[in-house]
Amino acid sequence: MERKSAWLSYGEEQxxxxxxxxxxxxxxxxKCKTERECVxxxxxxxxxxGYVSMEKAAEKxxxxxxxxxxxxxxxxxxxxxxxxxxxxxxxxxxILGAHIDSPRLDIKQNPLFEEQDLNMALLDTHYxxxxxxxxxxxxxxxxxxVVAKKDGTVQKISIGESPDEPVVGITDLLIHLxxxxxxxxxxxxxxGESLDILVGSRPIAAEEDEKDTVKKQVLEILKxxxxxxxxxxxxxxxxxxxxxxxxxxxxDRSMIMGYGQDDRICAYxxxxxxxxxxxxxxxxxxxxxxxxxxxGSVGATSMSSKFFERTAAKLLGMxxxxxxxxxxxxxxxxxxxxxxxxxxxxxxxxNVFEKKNAAYMGKGLVFNKFTGARGKSGSNDAxxxxxxxxxxxxxxxxxxxxxxxxxxxDQGGGGTIAYVTAEYGMEVIDSGIALLNxxxxxxxxxxxxxxxxxxxxxxFLRG
Numbered sequence: 001m002e003r004k005s006a007w008l009s010y011g012e013e014q015x016x017x018x019x020x021x022x023x024x025x026x027x028x029x030x031k032c033k034t035e036r037e038c039v040x041x042x043x044x045x046x047x048x049x050g051y052v053s054m055e056k057a058a059e060k061x062x063x064x065x066x067x068x069x070x071x072x073x074x075x076x077x078x079x080x081x082x083x084x085x086x087x088x089x090x091x092x093x094x095i096l097g098a099h100i101d102s103p104r105l106d107i108k109q110n111p112l113f114e115e116q117d118l119n120m121a122l123l124d125t126h127y128x129x130x131x132x133x134x135x136x137x138x139x140x141x142x143x144x145x146v147v148a149k150k151d152g153t154v155q156k157i158s159i160g161e162s163p164d165e166p167v168v169g170i171t172d173l174l175i176h177l178x179x180x181x182x183x184x185x186x187x188x189x190x191x192g193e194s195l196d197i198l199v200g201s202r203p204i205a206a207e208e209d210e211k212d213t214v215k216k217q218v219l220e221i222l223k224x225x226x227x228x229x230x231x232x233x234x235x236x237x238x239x240x241x242x243x244x245x246x247x248x249x250x251x252d253r254s255m256i257m258g259y260g261q262d263d264r265i266c267a268y269x270x271x272x273x274x275x276x277x278x279x280x281x282x283x284x285x286x287x288x289x290x291x292x293x294x295x296g297s298v299g300a301t302s303m304s305s306k307f308f309e310r311t312a313a314k315l316l317g318m319x320x321x322x323x324x325x326x327x328x329x330x331x332x333x334x335x336x337x338x339x340x341x342x343x344x345x346x347x348x349x350x351n352v353f354e355k356k357n358a359a360y361m362g363k364g365l366v367f368n369k370f371t372g373a374r375g376k377s378g379s380n381d382a383x384x385x386x387x388x389x390x391x392x393x394x395x396x397x398x399x400x401x402x403x404x405x406x407x408x409x410d411q412g413g414g415g416t417i418a419y420v421t422a423e424y425g426m427e428v429i430d431s432g433i434a435l436l437n438x439x440x441x442x443x444x445x446x447x448x449x450x451x452x453x454x455x456x457x458x459x460f461l462r463g
Contacts, residue, residue, distance in 0.1 A: 003363045006400040006448040007254070018451040022248075022256060025268050025450055029258045030245040034144045035077045035291045035301070036237075038100040038264065042079050042271060042289060046071050049275040051081060054314060064089065064318050067280045072311045074290075077301035080311055081274055083285040083461075089316055090326060092333025092426070094461050095286040096270035097303065097417055098340065099293030102260035103129035103439050105136060105195055107143070107238035112199075112230060114215040121200040121214040123168075125240060126192070129294030133190040135440050140167035141197060142243035147228050147236040155227055157236075160243040167243045168197050197240055242441040249444055254362070256450075261443040263293065266339035266432040269450060273457035283335075285461040293340075293417055303417040309424075332425035335389075337460055338380070338418035342366040342404050344434035357405045359434035361445070364400025364452040368430040371406055371415055380418035382429035390429065390460070397459035400452045404434070431456070 010018065032038040051069040052062075064070065068084040078100075082093075105125040114121045127133065142160030149155065160167040172190075173181050181189055203213035204220060222228040228236075246258025267289050274287045292302035299305065313327045342359040359366040367390065370381040394401045422428045433453050436444040 003360070003400070003402045005362045006364050006452055007362055009400070010448070014451065018447050021269075021272065021450050021454055022447040024272070025265070026246040026248075026256060026258065028268050029260055029264050032100075032264065033102075033142070033241045033260055034239050035100045036146065037144065038267065038289065039073060039076055039079045042081075042267075043071065043073065045271065045275060046079075046081055054082075054311070058314070058318065062318075064315055070315070072307075072314070074305070074307040075301050077291040078305075078307055079289050080308060081271075081287040082315060083274060083277065083281060085281040085284040087283050089284055089319060090321065090330050090333070091283060092330060092335065093284045093286045093312075094281065094463055095288060095334055095336040095421070095426075096273065096339050096457055096461070097288040097290070097336055097421060098267040098270050098432075099263045099291065099303070099417060100267050100289045101129070101291045101294050102241075102262060102264065103127070103131045103294055105141070105197070105240040107145075107197075107233070107236065107240065109234050109236075111233055112215055112218065114212045116211060119201055119203055119214050120198060121218045122196040122198055123240075124193075125195045125197060127195060128239075130439055132186065132440070133192060133195060134186060136195060137170045137172040137190060139169055139441055140243040141169045141240045142167060143238055143240055145236060145238035147226075147232045147238070149232060149235070155232075157226060157228075157238060159226075168199050168240070170195055170197055254447055256445050256447060257442050258445075259441060259443070261435055261445050262341045262438050263339070263432070265435070265445055265450070266341060266453070269433070269453035270339050270457055273454050273461060276454075277458060277461060279462075281461055282463050286334075290417065296415075297417055297420055303420040308421075328424070334421075334424070334426035335386070335460075335463075336418075336421055336426055336428040337431040337457065338416045338421070338428055339457070340416040340418075340430055340432045341438060342368055342430075342432055342434045343406055343438055344436050346436055354405070357403065359402060359404035361434050361436065362448045363402050363434075364449060365394070365402070365456040366432055366434050367401060367403050368405060368432075369403065371418070371430055379415070380422040380428050380430070383427065386427040386429060389427075390431075393459050393463070394456055397455060399456040399459055400448075401456060 051071045054070045054072040064084045066086045070082045073079050106128050108124045111124040147155040200218040204217035206213045242259040249255035249257040290303045292299045297304045316322045344361040345353045345358045370379040418428045433449045
């Protein structure tokens with residue numbers, strides 16, 4: 001069934017709202033380029049909207065009464081927001097779940113070295129998530145993250161975002177000498193161990209024949225400007241990401257180009273949908289923002305970590321109903337949108353899409369009944385009844401929406417957090433925004449799809 005561009009239905013009011021949401025979103029993804037930065041900013045925005053940490057609420061003996069707004073943080077890399085509804089908690093929640101990690105280059109634990117004859121200092125990296133490695137060379141990169149010291153202090157790091165700060169990057173071979181390189185397959189034209197970031201070339205004043213003089217210069221800068229010793233890399237989480245802000249894309253300014261839109265575009269629209277709901281919802285509204293989706297949802301800050309299960313148990317415990325059976329029954333009663341991006345049909349690569357079942361930019365919120373690969377392997381496959389329920393919600397709210405799958409059958413595949421929460425027995429479907437350049441350093445989205453996602457997510461939270 002053909003869907004029309006959402007832009008065609010917009011009047012002045014919708015155009016203004018679209019630009020308002022887009023402006024906030026660009027600011028968010030420009031500021032938040034790591035999962036820690038996302039959690040910090042989400043907590044700030046939540047508190048400004050009247051949310052209180054669950055820990056503080058428990059200390060004061062507050063009860064999760066209808067209208068209460070609570071949040072809980074998971075190890076500084078995940079966060080969940082709860083807007084308590086008028087119905088009992090045990091009736092289940094309306095959940096929006098997104099991940100806030102994105103493909104990037106992680107700095108290794110022993111990263112800094114010098115190529116002696118070249119007087120060049122570099123940082124060794126290990127890529128995170130699914131990337132085309134050749135896309136990450138000759139780009140201005142910034143370094144974000146934290147360095148944890150032995151004395152318990154944690155130093156925040158952000159280098160390369162301000163115009164007066166230096167950027168770093170990975171070099172590439174000039175075309176004149178690249179005959180052998182150009183003959184390689186794209187998957188190996190740049191090797192993973194060759195993603196070394198050039199960070200310096202000026203030797204420090206030293207005795208003749210002294211080694212590592214450029215490395216020592218870099219270490220001196222790190223010590224004097226950031227208080228970092230070489231050994232501190234051992235307990236650091238530093239990420240190399242594309243430097244610079246998100247910007248309008250296209251001569252008509254209808255799109256946005258920025259880093260980390262998978263999946264911070266769904267995180268932001270979910271967040272705004274929840275924070276801007278003024279009425280008390282019928283069912284408790286929940287936004288979950290988790291880490292580690294890009295590497296399989298593993299680890300203590302991922303959707304598989306049981307953080308949400310524990311937090312739901314705490315919430316029920318505040319109402320005096322935290323036994324295991326009640327917690328599990330409550331989670332089984334939930335409805336969820338696994339808010340994650342989809343692949344938009346690319347005008348330059350149309351042959352990998354089955355166009356009747358593909359997502360298009362500007363045509364609204366995307367529902368993926370299933371993801372996975374090959375024979376739907378690794379997929380949550382949403383039920384017909386749940387999709388019918390969502391169809392009515394979206395149509396009644398006047399939301400532009402579409403359905404899609406990730407490319408042609410056997411062309412590829414991918415996964416989300418949907419299968420994790422579906423194990424509780426709740427109804428789950430993947431729902432998000434279509435992107436161009438997914439997993440590239442700079443991804444592209446439609447402003448119209450941002451607006452429709454906020455509308456659609458709010459309609460879902462209202463139930």
